[in-house]
Each structure stands twice: as structure tokens, then as C-alpha cells.
Amino acid sequence: MTRFLLHTGILIAVAAVAAGLVVFLGLFNVSARGGHLPSVSWVLHTTFRNAVELRAPPAETVPDLSDPDLVALGARHYDAACHMCHAGPGEARTATALSMVPAPPPIRDAVSDWEPRHLFWIVKHGVKMSGMPAWPTRSRDDDVWPVVAFLTRVAGMSLAEYEALVAPPDMPDETAGADAASCASCHGADGRGRGNAQVPRLDGLGEAYIAATLAAYRSGARQSGIMRHAASTLDATDDARLAGFYAARRPSPAPTSEPDGDRERIVLGRSLAMGSPARRDVPACNACHGPWPDRRSALFPSLSGQPKPYLLRQLELWRDGERGGTARAHLMHQAARDLDDGELRALAAFYASLDPGTDP
Ligand code: HEC
Ligand code: HEC
Ligand code: HEC
Structure with a gap:
């Protein structure tokens, strides 16, 4: 038993010295020129696939990705942040991208084996030791889904369609x-x-x-x-x-989003925004956001005519404590904290229905 321990100890010491020599004398060739040995590639890629499958969120958490606005937003972010490595659908990758180890796969191949929940995990977390970057912020998932919405469409998209979308x-x-x-x-x-x-x-x-x-x-x-x-x-x-x-752009006189018939919602939203006597715990939004006789502070944004989905998402972020901003952002944390889902929808519907052209 003691002999066994002694031999094991010697082996570990030799291995540690060998590893030290490789690290400190620069014996391992880090050149990307030769690529990995096939066995190393296999180990890395199989580890990657299994790690993604283990960690991807369950299918129930995937939101509806069919909205063309999500696809267009995702495509435009892709063009700014991902195109340099994966190129457009059917487009040749640059010689520099092809010289990476591993080389970023062409985008249609990159998406072919994965479900949306896997793509979400890859885009959010990136892939260590491959050059595939993580998402630049940590706390929000809703911001990653537009890119996934685009990735679910890219396999069936021609290069001309892609270019028209991102131009x-x-x-x-x-x-x-x-x-x-x-x-x-x-x-x-x-x-x-x-x-x-x-x-x-x-x-x-x-x-x-x-x-x-x-x-x-x-x-x-x-x-x-x-x-x-x-x-x-x-x-x-x-x-x-x-x-x-x-x-300096002139706000357009007409609101972008139609009230789409939810009159009751807009009525509730208006009463909350103007300071509802029934909800004295909710500060009147119009004091800071209008509709204004005059802007109270240069750091108070107008909400009039902002699209409803955008307003709703920001209100959810405020309520969940996830939204930061400028030096005045603390004023909002209090305002959205006690609102329920119906009230957030009502406020978003009300402000979306206002004409941005009427604010000073
Ligand atoms: C790929 C699409 C995209 C590009 C490119 C882009 N934006 Fe944005 N922008 C967005 C989205 C989406 C949001 C909302 C982000 C959020 O949830 O906070 C936003 C938010 C903003 C806001 C905050 C608006 C508000 O009401 O608080 C400003 C200001 C802004 N963008 C300015 C710019 C400027 C200036 C540039 C160019 C340097 C730019 N954006 C490029 C998509 C884009
Ligand atoms: C600096 C280059 C680079 C950038 C920028 C980049 N990627 Fe990647 N990406 C890679 C590399 C390299 C891999 C291969 C990882 C592997 O196989 O181990 C990869 C893998 C992927 C995969 C998985 C493909 C597979 O191997 O199954 C997807 C999906 C993907 N990237 C999407 C994106 C998206 C979306 C963006 C932008 C938000 C992006 N990538 C930005 C280099 C990049
Ligand atoms: C005391 C002033 C104040 C009150 C009251 C207030 N807000 Fe705000 N709100 C702000 C400020 C300041 C910001 C900008 C924060 C930043 O990004 O720096 C903001 C931002 C917002 C945004 C994000 C706008 C954008 O373009 O991204 C929404 C949506 C919003 N408020 C809705 C509301 C609603 C709804 C109410 C009423 C329930 C309300 N606010 C009450 C000060 C206020």
C-alpha cells in the first residue's frame, strides 16, 4: 500500500513538472495554423454539444418568435455583431474568419442542428475557447430572443432577402x-x-x-x-x-400604434397616468412624462407614441428592478414597483395611443 502511494506520488510530481515545463518554456504550440488534432476536435465539439443540451432552458420558456418585428431587429443586430464571423446566409466568410480555429460555421450550418432553446443558450453564454462570444450584458433574456427569432428564419432566407432586411x-x-x-x-x-x-x-x-x-x-x-x-x-x-x-427630428403627428380597440385599457391607463384617487400609492406619471404643458427635466423622456410592446417591456424591467439608466433613473423604481400586469398593460396602451407631435 505504501509502495503504491509512493509510486503514485512520484508519478504526480513528474506530471506536474512536465506540465510546468510546457507552460513556462512555451513548449505547447498555440499556433492556429495547424488546427486541432482530429481527436482533440472531437473531444471539444462533443463537450460543447452535450454542455449546451444539458444547460439550455426548457422548451416552455421559449416565447413566440413568429413576430416579423423580432426577426428584423434580430437580423439588424446580427449584421452589426455576428456577420463579421458567420457571414450572411449563402455568403462567403472572410479569409480571416476561415483562419480561426475552430472556424465559425456558415450561419445556415450553425443553426441547423439546434432548437430555439439551444440557440438561445449559445447566443447568451457563448462558447469558451472557440471565439464564439457571450452576450454583452447578463441580466436580460428578452433582449437575446430577437436574435434567436432571426436564427430560426435564416436557413430559409436568401442573401438578397437578408440584405434587404439589414440595409x-x-x-x-x-x-x-x-x-x-x-x-x-x-x-x-x-x-x-x-x-x-x-x-x-x-x-x-x-x-x-x-x-x-x-x-x-x-x-x-x-x-x-x-x-x-x-x-x-x-x-x-x-x-x-x-x-x-x-x-432635432420632428416627431410625426400621427401615433405609430393604433389603439387596436382596447378602449377600456386606455381609459384605465389614463386614470393611472394622471394620478388615480383609487391608487394613491402610485405616483402620477404625467408629472414627469407628460402629456406635458412643459418638460419638467431634460432627463425625463416623453412616452407619447412609443410602441406598446416597448413600453410594456420597459415597465416590466422597472418593476422587476432590472432597468437602470441615467442619473435620474432612481425616480422610476418607486413608480412601477406596485403595479400589476393589467395596470402595466393599461399604461403602455395609454401612452402608445398618444400623439407624439403634441408634446413640446
Ligand atoms: C440592432 C438595432 C439597433 C441599433 C443598430 C441601434 N439601436 Fe438604439 N435601440 C435599439 C433597441 C432594441 C432599443 C431598446 C433597448 C432597451 O430595451 O433598453 C434601443 C434603445 C435606444 C435608446 C433609448 C431610447 C429610450 O427611449 O430610452 C437610444 C437613445 C438609442 N437606442 C440610440 C441609438 C443610437 C444613437 C444608435 C447608433 C449608435 C443606436 N441606437 C443603434 C435598437 C438599436
Ligand atoms: C469572433 C467570431 C464570432 C462572432 C463575432 C460570433 N461567433 Fe458564433 N461562433 C463562432 C465560432 C468560432 C463558433 C464555433 C464554436 C464551436 O464549434 O466550438 C461559433 C458558433 C456559433 C453557433 C453554434 C454553431 C455550432 O457549432 O453548432 C451559433 C448558433 C452562433 N455561433 C451564432 C452566433 C451569433 C448569433 C452571433 C452574434 C450574436 C455570433 N455567433 C457571433 C465565432 C463567432
Ligand atoms: C418622479 C418622476 C417620474 C415619475 C412620477 C414616473 N417616472 Fe417614468 N421615468 C422617469 C425618469 C427620470 C425616467 C428615465 C430614466 C432613465 O432611463 O434614466 C423614466 C423612464 C420611464 C420609462 C422608460 C422610457 C423609455 O423611453 O425607455 C417608462 C416606460 C416609464 N418611465 C413609465 C412611467 C409610468 C407608467 C409612470 C407612472 C406609473 C412613471 N413612469 C412615473 C421619471 C418618472
């Missing part, structure tokens, strides 16, 4: 700067969000709020992987320039 609109002039076209691919050149109900309108927002919000996305104080990616290449001067550009 930015024509910009009115060059004063906004070259990077404004990338913002406009989602927010539109007029800030109205190209009719996509998953994207907030910027045309009714103030300059100071937009600039401070871009900084909050960049620092992670406000969580969104989509916007953190978009804001990460900007600096304070760019924030101010883009904020000036979008704040």
Missing part, C-alpha cells in the same frame, strides 16, 4: 456623421423606428436624455446587449452629436 435607409444629410447610418438601420433616419414595435422612437426624446442614455448603455448602467454593442464604439463627443441629430 440602412437613406440618410437625409451628412451632418449626423457616418456612424448614424448604423443607428438608422434600426431607428430609421427620422428616429421613428421604421415601424418596428420592438424598437423605441427617438424623435420625441430630448438631447440630454439621449446622450446620457447612450453613456448608460455603454457603462452597463442600463442593460441591453443590443444597445451596448451599438454604443460601445462611441465616445462622449459622438453621443452628443447623435443625440443632437435625433433630438
Whole structure:
């Protein structure tokens, strides 16, 4: 028994010295040129597949991904953040992407073996030691699903369809700067969000709020992987320039979303927003958000005419304590804390039904 322990101890010591030599003398060749030995590739890939299958969320947690607005938003984020490695559907990958080990698979192959819940896990968590990055923020799942919605469509999409989906609109002039076209691919050149109900309108927002919000996305104080990616290449001067550009857009006179017949909801929403005597614990929203006689603070965003799904999602984030923002964000935490689901829907329906053109 003692001999056995002695031999094992010697073996472990030799192995540790050998491993130390490999690490400290640089004996392991880290060059990506030769690729992995087939056996190493097999071990890595099988570990990856099984790890994803073990950890992916259950199928019941997958939301409805059929909304074309989700697909379009996901495609536009994909074009900004993933295209450089996986290319568009049917498009050749760059020579640099092909020289990675492992090489990022063409996007149609990348999605072929997976269900939406697996794709969600891969996009959210990334794949260690492969170059496949994790989602840039941690706390929100709803922000990842648009990309999954796009991935569920990409196999049946032609390159021309993809390019039409992600192309930015024509910009009115060059004063906004070259990077404004990338913002406009989602927010539109007029800030109205190209009719996509998953994207907030910027045309009714103030300059100071937009600039401070871009900084909050960049620092992670406000969580969104989509916007953190978009804001990460900007600096304070760019924030101010883009904020000036979008704040100068004229809000369109007509609301984007129809009241879609839910009159009762809008009536309840209005009474809550204006300070309902029945809910004295809920601060009147209009004091800070309008509809306004005059804007109370440059950091208070107008909500009028924002799309209903966007407003509802933000209200849920506030209520769950997941939404951060500018230096004034603490004022909102109190406001949404005690609202139930029906009240959040009513408030979103009310503000979505307002005409953004009437706010000063
Ligand atoms: C820097 C390059 C890079 C970027 C950027 C990147 N990926 Fe990947 N991705 C990879 C690599 C490399 C793999 C292969 C991982 C493996 O097989 O171990 C991969 C794997 C995947 C897979 C799984 C495919 C499989 O092997 O079964 C999916 C799905 C995927 N990526 C989607 C995305 C999406 C969506 C984005 C953007 C949010 C993205 N990737 C951004 C490099 C990248
Ligand atoms: C891929 C689509 C996409 C791109 C590109 C994009 N955005 Fe956004 N933007 C969004 C989405 C989605 C949100 C909502 C994020 C959230 O839930 O916080 C958002 C939110 C915002 C907000 C906050 C609005 C509010 O009401 O609080 C501002 C300001 C903004 N974006 C400005 C920009 C600017 C400036 C650029 C270009 C540098 C840009 N965005 C690029 C999709 C995009
Ligand atoms: C004391 C002022 C105040 C009150 C009252 C208030 N809010 Fe806010 N709210 C804010 C501020 C400030 C922000 C912007 C926070 C940030 O991102 O920095 C905000 C943000 C929001 C947003 C996100 C807007 C966007 O474009 O992303 C929504 C939605 C919202 N509030 C809804 C409401 C509703 C509904 C009520 C009433 C129940 C309400 N607020 C009451 C100050 C207030």
C-alpha cells in the first residue's frame, strides 16, 4: 500500500513538472495554423454539444418568435455583431474568419442542428475557447430572443432577402456623421423606428436624455446587449452629436400604434397616468412624462407614441428592478414597483395611443 502511494506520488510530481515545463518554456504550440488534432476536435465539439443540451432552458420558456418585428431587429443586430464571423446566409466568410480555429460555421450550418432553446443558450453564454462570444450584458433574456427569432428564419432566407432586411435607409444629410447610418438601420433616419414595435422612437426624446442614455448603455448602467454593442464604439463627443441629430427630428403627428380597440385599457391607463384617487400609492406619471404643458427635466423622456410592446417591456424591467439608466433613473423604481400586469398593460396602451407631435 505504501509502495503504491509512493509510486503514485512520484508519478504526480513528474506530471506536474512536465506540465510546468510546457507552460513556462512555451513548449505547447498555440499556433492556429495547424488546427486541432482530429481527436482533440472531437473531444471539444462533443463537450460543447452535450454542455449546451444539458444547460439550455426548457422548451416552455421559449416565447413566440413568429413576430416579423423580432426577426428584423434580430437580423439588424446580427449584421452589426455576428456577420463579421458567420457571414450572411449563402455568403462567403472572410479569409480571416476561415483562419480561426475552430472556424465559425456558415450561419445556415450553425443553426441547423439546434432548437430555439439551444440557440438561445449559445447566443447568451457563448462558447469558451472557440471565439464564439457571450452576450454583452447578463441580466436580460428578452433582449437575446430577437436574435434567436432571426436564427430560426435564416436557413430559409436568401442573401438578397437578408440584405434587404439589414440595409440602412437613406440618410437625409451628412451632418449626423457616418456612424448614424448604423443607428438608422434600426431607428430609421427620422428616429421613428421604421415601424418596428420592438424598437423605441427617438424623435420625441430630448438631447440630454439621449446622450446620457447612450453613456448608460455603454457603462452597463442600463442593460441591453443590443444597445451596448451599438454604443460601445462611441465616445462622449459622438453621443452628443447623435443625440443632437435625433433630438432635432420632428416627431410625426400621427401615433405609430393604433389603439387596436382596447378602449377600456386606455381609459384605465389614463386614470393611472394622471394620478388615480383609487391608487394613491402610485405616483402620477404625467408629472414627469407628460402629456406635458412643459418638460419638467431634460432627463425625463416623453412616452407619447412609443410602441406598446416597448413600453410594456420597459415597465416590466422597472418593476422587476432590472432597468437602470441615467442619473435620474432612481425616480422610476418607486413608480412601477406596485403595479400589476393589467395596470402595466393599461399604461403602455395609454401612452402608445398618444400623439407624439403634441408634446413640446
Ligand atoms: C469572433 C467570431 C464570432 C462572432 C463575432 C460570433 N461567433 Fe458564433 N461562433 C463562432 C465560432 C468560432 C463558433 C464555433 C464554436 C464551436 O464549434 O466550438 C461559433 C458558433 C456559433 C453557433 C453554434 C454553431 C455550432 O457549432 O453548432 C451559433 C448558433 C452562433 N455561433 C451564432 C452566433 C451569433 C448569433 C452571433 C452574434 C450574436 C455570433 N455567433 C457571433 C465565432 C463567432
Ligand atoms: C440592432 C438595432 C439597433 C441599433 C443598430 C441601434 N439601436 Fe438604439 N435601440 C435599439 C433597441 C432594441 C432599443 C431598446 C433597448 C432597451 O430595451 O433598453 C434601443 C434603445 C435606444 C435608446 C433609448 C431610447 C429610450 O427611449 O430610452 C437610444 C437613445 C438609442 N437606442 C440610440 C441609438 C443610437 C444613437 C444608435 C447608433 C449608435 C443606436 N441606437 C443603434 C435598437 C438599436
Ligand atoms: C418622479 C418622476 C417620474 C415619475 C412620477 C414616473 N417616472 Fe417614468 N421615468 C422617469 C425618469 C427620470 C425616467 C428615465 C430614466 C432613465 O432611463 O434614466 C423614466 C423612464 C420611464 C420609462 C422608460 C422610457 C423609455 O423611453 O425607455 C417608462 C416606460 C416609464 N418611465 C413609465 C412611467 C409610468 C407608467 C409612470 C407612472 C406609473 C412613471 N413612469 C412615473 C421619471 C418618472
